[in-house]
Amino acid sequence: MQCIYCGTCCRNGPPGLHLEDAVLYSHGVLDKSLLLTLRRGEPVWDNVAGRVVTLPQEMVRLKSDPASGACILLQGENHCRIYERRPAQCRALKCWDTGDLERIYSQNRAGRLDLVPPDSALAEIIGEHERRCFLPDVQEIVRQLREEAGSGAAADSIGSVLYRDRWFRDYLRDHAGAGEDVLHFVLGAPLEDILQRMGIVPEATDDGLRLREMRPVS
Numbered sequence: 546m547q548c549i550y551c552g553t554c555c556r557n558g559p560p561g562l563h564l565e566d567a568v569l570y571s572h573g574v575l576d577k578s579l580l581l582t583l584r585r586g587e588p589v590w591d592n593v594a595g596r597v598v599t600l601p602q603e604m605v606r607l608k609s610d611p612a613s614g615a616c617i618l619l620q621g622e623n624h625c626r627i628y629e630r631r632p633a634q635c636r637a638l639k640c641w642d643t644g645d646l647e648r649i650y651s652q653n654r655a656g657r658l659d660l661v662p663p664d665s666a667l668a669e670i671i672g673e674h675e676r677r678c679f680l681p682d683v684q685e686i687v688r689q690l691r692e693e694a695g696s697g698a699a700a701d702s703i704g705s706v707l708y709r710d711r712w713f714r715d716y717l718r719d720h721a722g723a724g725e726d727v728l729h730f731v732l733g734a735p736l737e738d739i740l741q742r743m744g745i746v747p748e749a750t751d752d753g754l755r756l757r758e759m760r761p762v763s
């Protein structure tokens with residue numbers, strides 16, 4: 546069999562990047578506005594496992610078209626805007642035989658610091674944001690929060706991390722003109738969104754911050 550360029554795999558979702566794709570970023574084929582970051586410790590839907598999993602390591606992937614869910618670089622029915630320089634996963638995937646893709650899928654995944662220049666201001670900001678808003682720590686605070694039944698130090702700790710995450714976003718917006726499309730790559734999803742995926746809704750009240758537990762969907 547051979548590829549008939551039907552575009553089906555591109556409509557099923559965008560690829561994650563591997564170390565060999567770093568050159569696409571450094572050569573400007575892929576820019577920040579086309580990418581998003583899923584951070585270590587973030588709950589994400591795993592198509593293969595069919596459930597939500599906590600990411601053991603950071604991933605960068607192409608964004609999806611919000612309306613169709615297809616890869617953002619798919620034009621029309623089946624035209625890839627960067628076909629000659631498409632990422633490793635796209636080159637490995639043959640929809641009639643997923644063996645090559647499965648072999649590379651979890652190998653040498655690229656994170657943000659594999660893409661941006663190591664001595665750049667951007668690398669420094671990414672590293673500092675990770676240190677100050679480290680998601681495995683947030684997971685642990687959420688666990689403590691549940692043990693405390695919503696009161697006490699754990700709620701204060703979440704409030705502090707939320708404040709820091711917002712500070713980084715505001716700083717990049719106000720001082721570097723970064724839009725939301727770029728922030729999703731540089732800092733990942735806002736912490737409010739990630740907390741909601743952990744089942745916690747932060748709500749501002751006159752007395753400060755209230756954390757509401759989301760009821761599981763039955």
Ligand code: SF4
Nearest residue numbers: 555616618619625635
């Ligand atoms: S990068 Fe190109 S080949 Fe890969 S999923 Fe997107 S549109 Fe398809």
